[in-house]
Amino acid sequence: MGLYAFPFYQYSQILGLADRVFSTSFFDPLNGGSVWLYENLFWLLGHPEVYVILIPSMAVALELMPVFLRKPLFSFNFAVAGIVGVVALSGLVWAHHMYMTGWAPAANYPFMLSTELISIPVGFLVLVAIGTFWRGTAWTRLPLMAVYAVVFNKMIGGVTGVYLSDVPADQYFHGSMFVVAHFHFMLMGAGLFGAMAGIAFYFPKMTGRILDERIGSIGLWTAFIGFQITFMSMFVAGLQGQPRRVLDFDDQFNLSNWISTIGAYIIGIGMLIFLAAIITSWRSGVIASSNPWGSKSLEWQTATPVPLENFPVLPVVTERPYDYGVPDPYVAEFDSMDEDLTEKAGTK
Ligand SMILES: [Cu+2]
Secondary structure (H helix, E strand, C coil): CHHHHHHHHHHHHHHHHHHHHCCCCCCCHHHCCCHHHHHHHHHHHHHHHHHHHHHHHHHHHHHHHHHHHCCCCCCHHHHHHHHHHHHHHHCCCHHHHHCCCCCCHHHHHHHHHHHHHCHHHHHHHHHHHHHHHCCCCCCCCHHHHHHHHHHHHHHHHHHHHHHHHCHHHHHHHCCEHHHHHHHHHHHHHHHHHHHHHHHHHHHHHHHCECCCHHHHHHHHHHHHHHHHHHHHHHHHHHHHCCECCCCCCCHHHHHHHHHHHHHHHHHHHHHHHHHHHHHHHHHHCCECCCCCCCCCCHHHCCCCCCCCCCCCCCCCCCCCCCCCCCCCHHHHHHHHHHHHHHHHHHHC
């Protein structure tokens, strides 16, 4: 996504530079340029860039879930198809940021269709996550707690995104705090808590110590509660009609904004507590074994700290990394040999 999305923004900056330095008029309507050109180039970057932040957090969640639920992903193929679908569609939806700008109103409905379609691959990812929880044996350690937060926030962000992708609904929500709340649920709700999940999970491999679960989870849940207070209240302000990007707003929005402000401080406190867990655990945390989570993937099979060249000899991979709870192929082979033997014994 970076390869196809980021150059559009670079073009926009080169054209803007030309406008300022060489007196061209790419973006200057008075001299035959177009401000729409800038908006199009910007959002050709801007929308895919959301997924550049979102997909790693979802990938962390799906990477951890088999380890802590001790079962394979509900569907590895659907997860991959979801990511590929998001990548493919994310380049075709940029103009949903421009429904209300007056640029090509006839294009609104094709863009509404492509934007709504993107909820299908995103839905694959959420369904794979929920399906993996289903009948899993949850070993709820700090990394999995953060995954709960990611999945919850991503569902709220995803569902509110469906409303915003509809042209009729967007006429009302556009430019309101509802939009701000929505994209924070996506970017911060998935990004921040996905980062916490990844940090807590890889901390033992990075530092040789376990991230303090008590302080870490207090930080995590404080930030999560603060997050819900801040942005749920912001949804309310948006539904009441508060415009975004304003310094002064009408008195009727005071309560929602006040609640959001309190929530934002709670998020900050939670993040500081989480940071304190990182610092104290790094300095004097419980020493971790090389594979404290009992993970099957390769990075956990080597010593901590990871030796130069990772492994002294080339490891032999005998099974897939996410097949928790699936009968070991060799054990299954011995089992069937046992059955053969007992059958033969019976006939004798
Ligand atoms: Cu977008």
